[in-house]
Amino acid sequence: MAAMFPIPSSDQSAQIEVAAAGEVLRERHQQPMSVLHLDSGRVLLGVREEGVMRHQLGVVEGPFWLDAATALLDQPCALDMVADTRVQLRRMPLDEFKHTFDGLPKAAQRLLRDMATGYCQQTELAVSRLAQDAEARCAQWLLRHAHSCEDGGLRVTLHQRKRLIAAQLGIAPETLSRVLRHLREHGLIAGTGNVLSLPQPRALQMVAGV
Known part of the structure; x- marks a missing residue:
């Protein structure tokens, strides 16, 4: 999704932020009013318990949209996201993100929605399996x-x-x-x-x- 939603450095709607390693960027079940783009650095994805990333389900490196899938589907964050290294982020308001999405060709919108749905379903399955385990x-x-x-x-x-x-x-x-x-x-x-x-x-x- 990073390629389809580029954020130019001159985009004033996206606030540039820096986070240290160990900082929690997103929490499960959180319904943020912005979307995070990881410019650089590495982020752990998983399930935290008692302040610790107890179950790691993935790791991503920038450039990467951290929560674009759930944002597109108006769903809360499916995973906890914790900076594994010092990271640089851009925080785009949710309405601005959706406005950008609406400007894409219809075929691209359908493709991205399908990808987002598949990602969210796989994530829910992985989290439910943790509970089953x-x-x-x-x-x-x-x-x-x-x-x-x-x-x-x-x-x-x-x-x-x-x-x-x-x-x-x-x-x-x-x-x-x-x-x-x-x-x-x-x-x-x-x-x-x-x-x-x-x-x-x-x-x-x-x-x-x-």
Whole structure:
């Protein structure tokens, strides 16, 4: 898209900015009123948790439009974007960006919309798979630590804090809490406190992929 949306250095509508390595440029679910063009430098794309890029899904180098796809489709940012090096950016107002897009030939507009739709769908799939992977790891851990009860069911006693369990699973504590809540809503775990019962072990095995 960078070739189809060139930003001349004399374009006054695009504000030039410089960001240091580690600076967050865009956050997931953010609905910005501008579009970022990466002039130079490298940016990491992925999912941040607890202020850390926990899952890196890509890396781009300038020149590159960072969020043109979601901007074209009026969607919020699908990924967190963090500067991996010192970067130079140009911030173009969203309405100006769309005005430029509307000036393209109709065939080019259709092509870019199709490309943007495909990119957003692939990104959503990648992010959803991360959540599925976390669920699978959590389910595997629960089954591995389960013990039989007198009533014939399975039970898990959490001897460690959730933060330590999350570290073992390679996920953030809030991700573990979200996964456990999801499993509870689907009736795969029950109980409160440090003792959890597994009322549907076969279904939990399916989630775990075993």
